[in-house]
Amino acid sequence: MSNDDDEHDHDHHEPLVVEDEQGNIEGQIVINALQNLLVERNLIAPGEVRREIEKIESPGVHLGAKIVARAWVDNAYKARLLADGKSAAAELGIGVGEAQLIVVENSEKLHNLICCTLCSCYPRSILGQPPSWYISKAYRARAVREPRAVLSEFDLHIPDDVQLIVHDSNADMRYLVLPARPAGTEFVSEQRLAELVTRDCMIGAAVVELKAAS
Amino acid sequence: MTRGYHDIGGKEAGTIPMVELPWLHWEKQVEAVRNLLGDGTRRMLSLDEMRRGFESFGEDKYKALSFYRRRLEAMIDILVEKDVICREELENEIASVRARWETGYKT
Amino acid sequence: MKPRFDTGDKVMVLELGKSGHIRVPFYVRGHVGTVIHRCGVFLNPEDLAVGNVAGPVVPLYRVGFWMNQLWPDYDGNALDMLYVEIYDHWLAMVDKSAVAA
Numbered sequence: 001m002s003n004d005d006d007e008h009d010h011d012h013h014e015p016l017v018v019e020d021e022q023g024n025i026e027g028q029i030v031i032n033a034l035q036n037l038l039v040e041r042n043l044i045a046p047g048e049v050r051r052e053i054e055k056i057e058s059p060g061v062h063l064g065a066k067i068v069a070r071a072w073v074d075n076a077y078k079a080r081l082l083a084d085g086k087s088a089a090a091e092l093g094i095g096v097g098e099a100q101l102i103v104v105e106n107s108e109k110l111h112n113l114i115c116c117t118l119c120s121c122y123p124r125s126i127l128g129q130p131p132s133w134y135i136s137k138a139y140r141a142r143a144v145r146e147p148r149a150v151l152s153e154f155d156l157h158i159p160d161d162v163q164l165i166v167h168d169s170n171a172d173m174r175y176l177v178l179p180a181r182p183a184g185t186e187f188v189s190e191q192r193l194a195e196l197v198t199r200d201c202m203i204g205a206a207v208v209e210l211k212a213a214s
Numbered sequence: 215m216t217r218g219y220h221d222i223g224g225k226e227a228g229t230i231p232m233v234e235l236p237w238l239h240w241e242k243q244v245e246a247v248r249n250l251l252g253d254g255t256r257r258m259l260s261l262d263e264m265r266r267g268f269e270s271f272g273e274d275k276y277k278a279l280s281f282y283r284r285r286l287e288a289m290i291d292i293l294v295e296k297d298v299i300c301r302e303e304l305e306n307e308i309a310s311v312r313a314r315w316e317t318g319y320k321t
Numbered sequence: 322m323k324p325r326f327d328t329g330d331k332v333m334v335l336e337l338g339k340s341g342h343i344r345v346p347f348y349v350r351g352h353v354g355t356v357i358h359r360c361g362v363f364l365n366p367e368d369l370a371v372g373n374v375a376g377p378v379v380p381l382y383r384v385g386f387w388m389n390q391l392w393p394d395y396d397g398n399a400l401d402m403l404y405v406e407i408y409d410h411w412l413a414m415v416d417k418s419a420v421a422a
Contacts, residue, residue, distance in 0.1 A: 016231045017280045025315070027283055028240035032321055033307040034290065035247060037299050043258070044250050052246035053239075099363065102383075117223030117346050119265060120281070132235040135281055141227035144348065147388075148397045153230050163400040166388075168223060171344050171381055171406035172363045216340055217347040224348040224392070262369035266342040296372075 014137045060128040063094050064176060065197035067126070069190045071103075072181045078105075085176065089126065097125035099172040104165070106180045106207070111158050113151065113166045113204035114175045115143035123174040127199060134203065144168055154205045177204040184210060219273040241282040248289055259292055267291045324380035325409055329418030330356045332384060335411050342370030345411050349403075353415050354386040357404055365408060380409040 019027060038044045067089055071078040081088035085101030101123060104112040116122065117140045122130040133139050142150050147166050148158055158164055167175045179201040185193060200206035251259040267288025268276060279287060293299050314321065326332055336350045344366050362378035388401040395401070 033311045138227040138230045141222045141225040144223045168405045221347045223346045262366040266370035
């Protein structure tokens with residue numbers, strides 16, 4: 001196992017712990033051994049594990065982007081989404097496994113940022129796995145204390161007169177940011193709008209930009 | 215007031231590590247096994263039990279392990295606690311798997 | 322269990338001195354915030370962590386705190402806030418909202 005950064009004496013600067021090749025092999029060996037014992041005990045079946053892996057691989061940024069694009073083009077949908085995220089996602093065929101999805105809307109006057117200080121809570125059933133930075137000590141510790149400084153590390157500078165709300169998803173709710181729709185997209189199709197929405201926009205670490213389009 | 219070592223909101227920390235790491239097969243397998251053991255029929259390992267697991271490691275172990283290794287070790291601790299498996303048989307199985315791995319059989 | 326708090330109520334986060342698995346972050350304990358939203362009822366993670374699924378369920382709230390009250394050296398917009406989810410038994414009423422929820 002190695003660290004991806006130089007060691008510092010300061011206790012507070014902790015690099016992200018990343019497995020090296022040996023560490024990954026070790027992880028694979030241990031989970032295989034555990035799985036073998038559980039299969040022997042008829043507690044799980046190998047086919048079940050394969051299917052569950054496929055299931056957890058399938059959500060991704062595209063699902064969140066679909067929700068965002070629909071909310072942008074359909075105000076009634078947006079209202080339902082902000083009132084009950086889980087039901088609104090289900091309308092688009094997106095199943096939310098977590099207890100409830102709270103969608104928070106960015107505007108000219110308000111910017112929202114999501115974090116989980118205690119562990120790594122994230123709307124995985126929609127967006128898939130969180131980015132490594134989201135689960136880092138630095139983000140978890142600092143997002144609730146100095147969010148504007150954190151966002152400037154993402155090259156996002158929130159104007160002084162814009163209110164910032166940070167959401168610590170510490171319990172049963174999961175959060176998705178509904179980013180502001182960029183100006184000049186009035187005639188862009190819903191599908192094309194979805195292509196503009198990146199993962200970081202739905203966490204609040206970025207805003208949707210027209211020039212990000214491929 | 216007691217404060218868990220995992221309860222780090224507001225603490226001093228360095229710059230955000232802007233890395234994108236791949237999600238590896240063994241890591242997905244850890245999640246999948248946890249999901250199955252925690253499902254409606256088995257109910258053997260809830261998310262909160264797993265979290266209690268890694269919150270009980272002690273600070274050194276928590277800080278030394280990678281994210282998915284933490285979850286794997288927490289799962290093992292809870293399953294041992296519940297007598298689903300015992301540590302000695304797991305160690306033996308790990309040794310067998312490692313021996314086969316080294317000869318090219320990756321299961 | 323009937324929720325004791327409504328949207329708009331001013332509440333204080335208690336320090337219950339519990340050990341074990343707690344989902345109330347240290348940084349909000351002892352602070353006063355406002356109930357933003359009632360999230361519904363859930364089994365208590367403190368019980369779930371030790372395999373106790375018998376209940377009772379506990380109401381959960383999103384509570385908003387002013388950043389400049391949580392952090393003495395905060396230097397953003399004075400309106401910046403932090404929203405956290407807190408379970409009913411960790412809260413005490415400070416000031417009932419004048420406006421009915």
